Amino acid sequence: MQQSPATPGPGSKTVKLCDNKTTVQVPGDAPKTRAEGQKISDALMAQWKATNANNNWVQEEVEAQQVVSPADNSKLIGTGQSSTYGTVTKQDIEVWKNETYKSAVYGSTVFHSGDELGSEIAVSCDMCHPRAANTHPESYPKFQPQLGRVALLRDMINWCIEHPVRGKVLVPDDPKMRALEAYIIAQRKGVALHYGRRLKRTRNTLFTRHNGPSAVRWIVPYQFAEQRQF
DSSP: OEESSOOOOTTOEEEEOTTSSOEEEEOTTOOOSHHHHHHHHHHHHHHHHHTSTTOOOOGGGGSOOOOOOOOOOGGGTTOBOHHHHOBOOHHHHHHHHHHHHHHHHHHHHHHTOTTTTTOSSOOOGGGTSGGGTTOOGGGOSEEETTTTEEEOHHHHHHHHHHTTSOOOOOOTTOHHHHHHHHHHHHTTTTOOOOTTOOOOOOSEEEEEEEETTEEEEEEEEHHHHHHSOO
16 A cells, blocks of 8 residues: 555545545555455554654544443433423433434444445544544534535534545435434533634643543643544
8 A cells, every 4th residue: 555645556546534634545456345444544544643743542542432322311200391292201211312322323333334434445434533532523613624614513524434434425414424423422422512612732632531420531642633633
């Protein structure tokens, strides 16, 4: 696999990282397997790290994906929710929770599958954003230089599907797009909305993974924080 800058060979594909700068050339006859997709992702990340000194990948996020559960609404049982819902029952709470969680879990399936994303090169979202790390859904809408305009989360999802993943762009109401948004937002449960926010340029940035009452924190050098976020 050749890394940019390189002259593309016949039938080769140029795969671009989320920073809109880092690229690799993938042979047109490269096998469409997850192992090959991981090699492409690794080549992109190796090149990015080489130009961003003192960067350490977040090893805590490489562990198996875990879909964060939705909010517990059991305190609403027996209360009224106006004429729309009537009195809330235990069954209502279970339906709300199960259907919401099912959407996020389906999103995780799509997020972790190059086939589900229609990737030509077997790359999936998790290869650059394990467990939806550094997607920051709470910061949208915000201006995205890659797009040259203010973007919603789904706009950036589609940009990444089109470029690093080399997959098929999704229409806004596609079940896969809705599920991807559900999963990415679920993984940031407990984080306050802060639209338009971009991370402060400091030497190290503190990230927090919220999961109910517990939280996991880690330090990420500023190069990763600024250039690798959606």
